[in-house]
Amino acid sequence: MSAENKTLARRVREEIWKLGKLEVADEIIDADCAAHVQDPITPDFGRGPNGTRQLVSLYRSAFPDVHITIDDILAEGDKVMVRWTARGTHKGQLLHFAPTNQQVSVTGIDVYRISRLKIQETWINWDALGFLQQLGAIPALGQARGRQTS
Numbered sequence: 001m002s003a004e005n006k007t008l009a010r011r012v013r014e015e016i017w018k019l020g021k022l023e024v025a026d027e028i029i030d031a032d033c034a035a036h037v038q039d040p041i042t043p044d045f046g047r048g049p050n051g052t053r054q055l056v057s058l059y060r061s062a063f064p065d066v067h068i069t070i071d072d073i074l075a076e077g078d079k080v081m082v083r084w085t086a087r088g089t090h091k092g093q094l095l096h097f098a099p100t101n102q103q104v105s106v107t108g109i110d111v112y113r114i115s116r117l118k119i120q121e122t123w124i125n126w127d128a129l130g131f132l133q134q135l136g137a138i139p140a141l142g143q144a145r146g147r148q149t150s
Helices: 002-018 023-030 050-062 128-135
Strands: 031-035 068-078 079-091 103-115 117-127
Touching: 002 023, 002 050, 002 103, 002 117, 002 128, 023 031, 023 050, 031 050, 050 117, 103 128
Parallel strands: 031 117
Antiparallel strands: 068 079, 079 103, 103 117
């Protein structure tokens, strides 16, 4: 079952996020799937495949050239952990952030709970602070109040 669960989790990042195949969400995400996104940026889009489609659409429209690499994938029992890196250029509106044409690279970890060959629940943790710093939305460490780090 671990191999099947890994394949299912990999499809989220590779097919839905990277390739923009939003229809895959209906195939692999349970209608009542809860997504726990641990950051101060992302709105709550609700449960199930529709919430996933809205979340992915938000970021893919802002970063149309997104490239995602799966760095690690581990499975035990009904859970799969995926460590990933996403890179792209901020070319579209992202919530209240106007396009910056800034190249961004961000890392994250997703944990999926899988049952009956569908994702039942997911936890998404990513470097939102680094992301905001790369967009220039908040100063990088040492730039606040004119200080320099050595």
